[in-house]
Amino acid sequence: MNWFYEPLQFAFMQRSLAVAVMVGIICSVVGSYLMVQRLALLGDAISHSVLPGLALAFWLGANIFVGAFIAGVISTVLIAWIHRRSPIKEDAAMGIVFSAFFALGITLITTIQKDNKIDLNHFLFGNILGVTSGDVRDTAIIAALVLVAVVLFYKELLFYSFDPLGAQASGLPVGRLNLGLMVLIALTVVASMKVVGVILVLALLITPGATAYLLVPRLHQVMWLGSGIGVIASLSGMYLSYYFNLPSGPAIVLVASGFFALAFLLSPRHGVLTQRPRRSAQSLSSILSEEA
Amino acid sequence: MAPRSIRTSNPDANGNPVIAVDHLTVNYRDTQALRNINLTVRPGRLVGIFGPNGAGKSTLMKAMLGLIPVVTGRVTYGDQDLAHQLDRVAYVPQRSQIDWTFPSTVWDVVMMGRVKKTGWLKRFSATSRQLAKEALDRVGMLEFKDRPIGALSGGQQQRVFLARALAQEANIFCFDEPFVGVDQKTEAVIFQIFHELANAGKIVLVVNHDLGESITNFNQIILLNKELIAAGPREWVLTRDNMTRAYGGHIGFFGHAA
């Protein structure tokens, strides 16, 4: 167990492991909602859109978490607005908004980079080893907020994400539930930036939940198992990065993807190798009927 | 024949409130889906909404519940807007609107019918669980309660949604195409429950498209094709003239050869 304790003697490793674990949990929980609502692309959109908020906050000396959060929320509002007020489809609206925000963010950061000591790469790919104790505190606050919100509103969010029309028809305020979900996603993305950067956040949001989805049948189970997978991926990614001198964000994502590949091949209910005869016939017919 | 309007917002003979649809027009961006619909839906009978594909049947149901914006018109239940009394409504959307690969079990779906009644920040009560059990039992799906919904047949899925509606303890039941992918035996079970609800004084509104023998289950029919063709007792509405105006050309329907 020496290999386990050795990195823990460094304060920076303790901080980064703490943040990685918290982020592994909330990404899997919130990402489960994105996955079941087929909104994976929205996670990508929000994560790219936080960049200009980060840059402006940095420039103004404000809290970068707050700046990033505001930019993320503005981008989702813009996406919904374009989608509703024009014949543009939602995915196209996301593509337009997130690339525009991303481009603006890169421009801003490269501009202020000249006068300040900041590194664009840290935003794009994360900089978990540079986590400060302030970051640990902010991440803990965000994680607590997100988890408490999901627990308190679990039954409403389940109904809404499964059957939005039915939920609306039963009198639930679906507009506010949707907004709340967007806020949770934006908070989660903001908290994850230091760990994996804006480009790879999507992997932490989707992959652990998708892995769990292949293994267990109910949403809360997907969230629990997904969190477990997210935590293990975060921890082992960090250790791999420590011992083999790998970039930590990509190492975490690669471990998570490895878990997904295993579940995809071997899941008792949906595995490609374990379910060969029935599944392949069924998926062929579902492919055909989807094309019809 | 002019559309027969049976609109009135007065309660029915037993003092039960009715749904009154008043000058309802609905557009989707630039296409008009419904034009100037006026009708009354009374409790205690099984009311069917019929019309060809794209006639606006689903649109009418959604617009009545305030789920989509309307251009003009008002829908009231008693003396208030129906959209403000949705806790009295149980609505089951068209099957194609549901993602059947969603990670939830039969039990999870039926309990969704108890979410609004349970209220914010509260856990489901024992009464709610009891109601859900009874509802599942009534549709014959209790033994499937731990099944993932993706592992059910089409008819079983419809019955689960019916159970969810029953668990809502609503006064107004709205079903969009509940017989799609359902065999005759399940169809009979579902109609039986619809009749029981109607006999218990509920409002039961069902979008359907089968013009065969099953149409005799409906006491009242709303015939639609973008505008209201006719609404009223089945025998009045199902005339050759009305059916031609709704469906265009010659159409076979129960009791009449094509």
Ligand SMILES: Nc1ncnc2c1ncn2[C@@H]1O[C@H](COP(=O)(O)OP(=O)(O)OP(=O)(O)O)[C@@H](O)[C@H]1O
């Ligand atoms: N979300 C939407 N956006 C734009 N047009 C729509 C939308 N939903 C329905 N329409 C159009 O409105 C009209 C009425 O649709 P609706 O779904 O109410 O018909 P329906 O009678 O329920 O048909 P079906 O029998 O196929 O279910 C159709 O012409 C349809 O193309």
Ligand SMILES: [Mg+2]
């Ligand atoms: Mg329809």
